[in-house]
Amino acid sequence: MTTPTRDNALEDMEIELLLEGIHRHYGYDFRNYALSSLRRRIRDRVQAEQLRTVSGLKEKVLHDPACMERLLLSLSVNVSAMFRDPGLYRAIRSAVVPLLRTYPFIRIWHAGCSTGEEVYSMAIVLQEEGLYDRCRLYATDMNEAVLRTARAGLFPLAAMKAYTANYLQAAGTAEFSRYYTVSHDRAMFNPALKKNVVFAQHNLAMDGPFNDFHLIVCRNVMIYFDKTLRARVHALFLESLVRFGFLCLGSKETIRHTHVETEYAAFDAREKIYRRIR
Amino acid sequence: MAYQLVVVGTSLGGFEALTVLLGGLPANFPLPLAVVQHRGSSVEEPSSGVDLPLLLQRHAELTIADAEDKDALLPGRVYLAPVGYHLLVEEGSVALSTDRPVWHARPSIDVLFESAADVYGAATIGLALTGSSQDGAAGLARIKRQGGLAIVQQPATSASRVLPDAALKGTEVDWTVPLGEIAPLLRRLLGSPASESPTGL
Ligand SMILES: C[S@@+](CC[C@H](N)C(=O)[O-])C[C@H]1O[C@@H](n2cnc3c(N)ncnc32)[C@H](O)[C@@H]1O
Numbered sequence: 387m388t389t390p391t392r393d394n395a396l397e398d399m400e401i402e403l404l405l406e407g408i409h410r411h412y413g414y415d416f417r418n419y420a421l422s423s424l425r426r427r428i429r430d431r432v433q434a435e436q437l438r439t440v441s442g443l444k445e446k447v448l449h450d451p452a453c454m455e456r457l458l459l460s461l462s463v464n465v466s467a468m469f470r471d472p473g474l475y476r477a478i479r480s481a482v483v484p485l486l487r488t489y490p491f492i493r494i495w496h497a498g499c500s501t502g503e504e505v506y507s508m509a510i511v512l513q514e515e516g517l518y519d520r521c522r523l524y525a526t527d528m529n530e531a532v533l534r535t536a537r538a539g540l541f542p543l544a545a546m547k548a549y550t551a552n553y554l555q556a557a558g559t560a561e562f563s564r565y566y567t568v569s570h571d572r573a574m575f576n577p578a579l580k581k582n583v584v585f586a587q588h589n590l591a592m593d594g595p596f597n598d599f600h601l602i603v604c605r606n607v608m609i610y611f612d613k614t615l616r617a618r619v620h621a622l623f624l625e626s627l628v629r630f631g632f633l634c635l636g637s638k639e640t641i642r643h644t645h646v647e648t649e650y651a652a653f654d655a656r657e658k659i660y661r662r663i664r
Numbered sequence: 665m666a667y668q669l670v671v672v673g674t675s676l677g678g679f680e681a682l683t684v685l686l687g688g689l690p691a692n693f694p695l696p697l698a699v700v701q702h703r704g705s706s707v708e709e710p711s712s713g714v715d716l717p718l719l720l721q722r723h724a725e726l727t728i729a730d731a732e733d734k735d736a737l738l739p740g741r742v743y744l745a746p747v748g749y750h751l752l753v754e755e756g757s758v759a760l761s762t763d764r765p766v767w768h769a770r771p772s773i774d775v776l777f778e779s780a781a782d783v784y785g786a787a788t789i790g791l792a793l794t795g796s797s798q799d800g801a802a803g804l805a806r807i808k809r810q811g812g813l814a815i816v817q818q819p820a821t822s823a824s825r826v827l828p829d830a831a832l833k834g835t836e837v838d839w840t841v842p843l844g845e846i847a848p849l850l851r852r853l854l855g856s857p858a859s860e861s862p863t864g865l
Contacts, residue, residue, distance in 0.1 A: 394782055394810070422752040422779040423761040465762045609733045609760045616734070638746050638760055639733045 400440035401428055407448050408457075414528075415591045416461060418615035424461070431460050463610065464532050466503040467545070469552035471637045475511055476557045477657045482632055483515045486600060492521045495599045495626065497590060497619075498607030499525040502536025506565075507556075508603070509579040514559050518582065524597065526588035537585050539575035541566075546573050590619045595626045602627060605636035620646045624662070633660045667813070667854065668787035669737065669753065670695050671780045673773030673803070675702035676796035677823025679716075681843055683723040685793070686742060688847025691725035694854055695789075696737040698753060698780070700745040700771045702799070717744055733760045745771030752779035767799035773827075777803025786811030789853075791846065793817045795827025805835035813853075815839045815846065 401424070405417045416424065432443050435453065446453045469475055486492050496505050505525045512518040527533050541549075550562040566573040588596070590607065602623050608616045623633055624646050633641075633650065635658040641647055650660040674681055678701040686697075703716065721728045724742070731743035731751055735758045745751035749760040750771050759779075766772035773792075777800060780788045790807035792800050794817055808814045814837040819825035821842040831837065841849055 394785065420752075420754060420759045420761075422754050422759050422783065423750070423763060425782060426752075426775065426778070427763065463761065463763050465764075606762055609762075612754075613734065636733070638730065638749060643734070643736075 397425075397440055400444065401425060404428070404440055404444040404447070407444055408454070411448055412454055414458065415589070418591065418612045418618075419461075419610055420612050423610065427460050431457050434460070458529075459531075462529050462532075464500045464529070466500040466606075467552070468503045468507045468541070468549040469556045469558075470503070471657070472552050472555035472557075474556075474634065474637070474657045474659070475507060476555075477654045477659060478508075478634075479511055479515060479557055481654060482601065482659065483511070483517060485630075487517060489600060490520065492517070492601070493597060493599045494521060494523045494601045494603065495597070496523065496525045497588070497602060497604040497623075499527050499533075499536060499585075500529075501532045501541075502539065502585075503541065504603060504605065505536065505583060506539065506575050506579055507553075509583065510553075510558070510565060511556075513579070521582055523583045524599075525583055525585045528587065528589040528591075530587055533585050533587060537580070539577070539580055540572045541575070543568060543571045543573050590622065591615055595622055597626065598628050599626050599631060600628055601632045601634070603634045605634060605639070607636075608639060609636065617645055620644050624649055627662050629662060629664065631662045633662070634658060635660070666787065667695060667789050669780055669784045670697045670789045670791060670850065671753075671776055671807075672697060672699040672791045672793065673777060673800035673827070674700070674793035674795050675769075675773075675799070675824070675827065677794035678702070679719070680823065681793040681817065682720055684843050685791075685846055686720060686724040686726055686728065688844075689724070689726055689850065691727075691740055693726060693740045693850075695739055697726070697742045698731070698737070698745075698751060698758060698776060699742055700751055700773045700776045700800075702769050702771070702773075702795075702797075703745075703747045720744075731758045731760065734758065745776065750775045752776060753783050754779075755783055767797050769797065769799050773800030774803040778806050781806040781810040781812060784812070788812035789815065789850070791815045791817075792827055792831040793843070793846075794822035794824050796824040797826060798830040800827050801830035801834040804831045804837070808835045808837070813838050815841065815849070817846065818842045 409415050437443050499505050512521050553562045566575045641660050651663045653659045653661040717728045717730055726742050728742040730746040743758050752759045766774050788807050790804045792804050804814050816828050816831045816837045818840050819828040822828050
C-alpha cells in the first residue's frame with residue numbers, strides 16, 4: 387500500500403535484525419511490538435549511545451550487556467498512576483465487586499502491573515468493600531526492576547495530591563492519607579495492602595497461563611504490541627479466565643475487532659470492562 | 665503518488681482552528697485525518713471533563729472521535745489523540761503510547777508527524793495550525809523530507825504563531841494559507857488529479 391523511501395526500508399530491516407539478535411542472544415522477545423513507538427525508542431537510544439545507525443546499536447548491544455540493560459530500560463514504558471481513570475474504580479466498586487462477592491475465594495491478575503500503582507489502588511477498593519481477605523492478587527510484569535518498586539510500595543510523595551483527587555473521584559470512602567506514611571520524599575503504602583499480593587515476573591510475549599482468575603486487569607500494555615502479539619495475549623487471558631470472569635482494558639483499548647470479541651460481553655463499555663460469556 | 669492520510673497538529677487556539685478546518689470538509693472526505701491538539705492534562709492530573717470530540721462534532725460533518733488503540737484508519741473519520749496518550753500511525757491503523765512527553769506534551773505533534781512520515785511517506789499531508797510551542801515543526805520537516813506535502817496556517821491568522829513560525833523556519837513548506845482557506849485547499853488537492861499538486865508527485 388505505502389512505499390517507504392529507501393532509507394526507511396533499510397532502517398526497518400536493521401530494527402528487525404536488532405530485535406532478532408536480542409531475542410536469540412538475550413532471550414527478550416520484542417519482535418511483535420508495535421513498530422511506530424518502538425522505532426522512536428530505538429532511535430532515541432541510537433542517539434543517546436552516540437551511534438549513527440541501528441546496526442551500530444545492534445553491534446554494541448550484542449557485545450556489551452550494560453548497553454543491553456540501557457536499551458531494555460528505554461524500551462519499557464512504565465508510567466502508571468493510582469486510581470488513574472477514577473470511573474473504572476467506581477464501576478469496579480459498584481458493579482464488579484457485588485458479583486465477585488458471590489465467590490468464596492477470588493483471584494485477580496494484574497498483567498503488566500509496572501510499579502504497582504494499580505495493584506495498590508485495587509487493594510484499597512477491596513479492603514474498603516470488605517473483600518480483601520478473600521482475595522489473592524497476582525501482580526506480574528516482565529521487568530524485574532519495576533517489580534522491586536511495586537514490592538516496596540514506595541511512591542513519590544509529590545504524586546499524592548493528584549492521587550488523592552483521583553481517589554475521591556473514584557468514590558473512596560476513607561481519608562486517602564490513612565493508607566501511607568511519609569518518609570522523606572516518598573509515601574510508603576501500608577504493608578497490609580500487599581499481604582495478599584504475589585509479585586512475580588511473567589512475560590506476556592513468552593510465558594503461558596499459571597492460574598484461573600475471576601478478574602484480569604491489563605491496561606496500557608497491549609498498546610505496545612502489534613496485532614499478532616495482542617491476539618496471543620487475548621488467547622492467554624481467555625484461557626486464564628473463569629466463565630463469567632472479568633477483563634479490564636485501558637481506557638483507549640477495545641476488544642472489538644479481536645478474535646476473542648465474541649467470547650465477551652461489554653459489561654461497562656465506557657470503562658472497558660468486559661465479561662466472559664461462555 | 666496519491667495521498668492517503670492527513671495529519672494535523674495544533675495547540676493554543678486549536679479548538680477554533682479545528683472547528684473551521686473540520687467544518688469545511690465534507691462527510692465523504694476521501695482520507696482519514698489524525699489530529700493532535702494539546703489537551704493540557706498529564707497522566708498524573710485528573711483529566712479535565714471537557715469532551716473535545718463532542719464539541720468538535722457539532723461543527724463538522726466528518727465523524728470525530730478520540731482514537732482507540734489499533735483503530736482502522738478510514739476515510740472521512742477524524743482520530744483525535746486522547747488526553748495523556750501519544751497518537752501514532754501504523755500501516756492502516758492508529759497506535760497509542762504513553763511514552764514520555766515530547767516538548768512537555770503528551771500527545772505530541774512531532775510524535776504523530778514523524779510516525780506518519782515513516783509509515784506513509786510521500787502519501788502524507790501534514791498540517792501545522794496555530795500553536796504556542798515548537799512541537800510539530802520537526803515532524804513537519806520530516807514529512808517534507810519523505811516527500812509528503814507540508815501546509816502551514818498563515819502566522820498572521822494564527823491565534824498563536826509560534827508553531828507556524830517554527831514550521832516555516834524548519835522546512836520549505838508547500839503552502840502557507842489563512843485558516844479559512846485550508847479546507848478549500850484540501851478539497852481542491854484531493855479532488856484534482858495528482859499531477860496538479862505543487863510538488864508534482
Ligand atoms: C505503561 S505500563 C502500564 C502500567 C499500568 N498497567 C497502568 O496502566 O498504569 C506498561 C507495562 O507493561 C510491561 N510490559 C511490556 N511488555 C510486557 C510483556 N511482554 N510482558 C509483561 N509485561 C510487559 C512493561 O514492563 C510496563 O511495566
